[in-house]
Amino acid sequence: MYESSVIEISRTALVNNLRFLKLRTGSGVKFCSVVKGNAYGHGLTEYISLAMECNQHYFGVYSADEAYKIVEYFEKPPEIYIMGMVDNSAVEWAVRNRIECCIFDMQRLELAVKYAKKHKTKAKIHIELETGMHRTGFEKKDIEKIAAWIKKHIKYIELVGVCTHFAGAESMANNFRIIKQIENFNHQLLHISEMGLNPAYKHAACSAAFINYPETIGNMVRIGIMQYGYWPNEETFIRFNGQKERNSKYLKRLITWKSKVMSVKFVQKGEFIGYGTSYLAHRNMKIAVVPVGYAHGYSRNLSNNGHVLVKGIKVKVVGIVNMNAISIDVTNIDDIEKGEEVVLIGTQKNKSVSVVSFSELSNQMNYEMLTRLPKDIPRVIVE
Ligand SMILES: *Cc1c(COP(=O)(O)O)cnc(C)c1O
Numbered sequence: 498m499y500e501s502s503v504i505e506i507s508r509t510a511l512v513n514n515l516r517f518l519k520l521r522t523g524s525g526v527k528f529c530s531v532v533k534g535n536a537y538g539h540g541l542t543e544y545i546s547l548a549m550e551c552n553q554h555y556f557g558v559y560s561a562d563e564a565y566k567i568v569e570y571f572e573k574p575p576e577i578y579i580m581g582m583v584d585n586s587a588v589e590w591a592v593r594n595r596i597e598c599c600i601f602d603m604q605r606l607e608l609a610v611k612y613a614k615k616h617k618t619k620a621k622i623h624i625e626l627e628t629g630m631h632r633t634g635f636e637k638k639d640i641e642k643i644a645a646w647i648k649k650h651i652k653y654i655e656l657v658g659v660c661t662h663f664a665g666a667e668s669m670a671n672n673f674r675i676i677k678q679i680e681n682f683n684h685q686l687l688h689i690s691e692m693g694l695n696p697a698y699k700h701a702a703c704s705a706a707f708i709n710y711p712e713t714i715g716n717m718v719r720i721g722i723m724q725y726g727y728w729p730n731e732e733t734f735i736r737f738n739g740q741k742e743r744n745s746k747y748l749k750r751l752i753t754w755k756s757k758v759m760s761v762k763f764v765q766k767g768e769f770i771g772y773g774t775s776y777l778a779h780r781n782m783k784i785a786v787v788p789v790g791y792a793h794g795y796s797r798n799l800s801n802n803g804h805v806l807v808k809g810i811k812v813k814v815v816g817i818v819n820m821n822a823i824s825i826d827v828t829n830i831d832d833i834e835k836g837e838e839v840v841l842i843g844t845q846k847n848k849s850v851s852v853v854s855f856s857e858l859s860n861q862m863n864y865e866m867l868t869r870l871p872k873d874i875p876r877v878i879v880e
Pocket of ligand 1: 531533580662702703704705719720721722723729
């Protein structure tokens with residue numbers, strides 16, 4: 498209550514993006530909606546509720562705590578896949594709650610089976626293979642041993658998937674490495690099936706791979722950033738869009754981050770505005786203060802640099818971004834009063850401030866900018 502800004506999440510935009518993405522994956526391909534990082538800043542439970550209304554029922558998180566929040570929040574939780582961290586202490590909980598877990602070490606596999614036995618169920622697992630990212634994943638030399646172990650304990654294991662992750666499918670600069678990963682993955686999949694294991698899903702594609710290497714789609718994709726309306730990077734958009742109109746709209750951004758003018762005042766030419774001497778009024782100016790600052794994720798790098806929208810007009814941030822406030826130059830805007838809507842990210846009357854421009858100015862990539870939006874700013878679903 499009484500927060501100084503809100504983040505609106507557009508249902509229409511999500512419907513549009515899911516339609517675009519699912520058309521391209523094709524039918525019969527399982528769509529894992531990746532919601533780690535507080536659903537890329539969109540609000541974990543808020544986003545999942547909306548996505549479930551849009552007929553999406555399978556979600557990928559990074560760690561067990563995120564899965565736990567989902568299970569606690571929803572009366573009927575969706576299917577959940579933990580792609581990364583499940584501490585030993587969380588394995589029992591995950592198995593008992595039929596949460597899918599990515600497995601890349603023997604200890605976690607043994608624990609999963611131990612608890613599946615205890616609870617008379619099957620542990621739902623995905624086996625991650627090392628194909629060249631060198632982060633997590635079973636090494637090729639261990640695959641036979643692992644496969645034999647799984648076969649031996651198959652009564653307590655549901656082998657949902659076999660997967661890998663690419664080390665930068667968004668950049669052509671990594672092409673050589675990605676192609677090798679794809680080959681390695683296919684080769685190892687073959688090996689696994691020769692050993693008599695039949696995972697329901699074989700998956701490797703994130704957003705960038707899905708666009709740049711459609712052969713990696715297989716029968717499941719794990720899509721994060723694109724469902725929220727952003728391309729993994731500019732290069733991926735250009736590769737996809739080719740020579741066509743620069744502003745072709747396939748994806749729509751879900752987020753609008755809004756606040757309100759808190760105070761308006763006039764400043765004489767020759768006076769400094771805000772802390773220190775970073776901004777000198779070069780004319781008589783009208784300045785509005787907006788109660789959002791770096792404590793709310795509005796980067797300090799946007800000092801004298803960022804833009805916001807007021808009455809459909811793009812105006813500049815003047816002076817240093819404070820912990821809880823920014824000053825903006827509204828000299829040329831008539832009739833501006835306390836309470837006037839200010840858009841920090843998003844669209845207002847055909848003008849927009851994109852996360853990309855925001856991120857570039859603040860030296861962050863859009864993934865980082867989005868996930869840094871503080872959890873305590875309310876997320877509100879709008880049409
Ligand atoms: C984050 C993540 C994804 C989704 O990546 P996007 O680029 O946002 O589509 C897919 N798979 C794994 C393992 C991830 O960690």
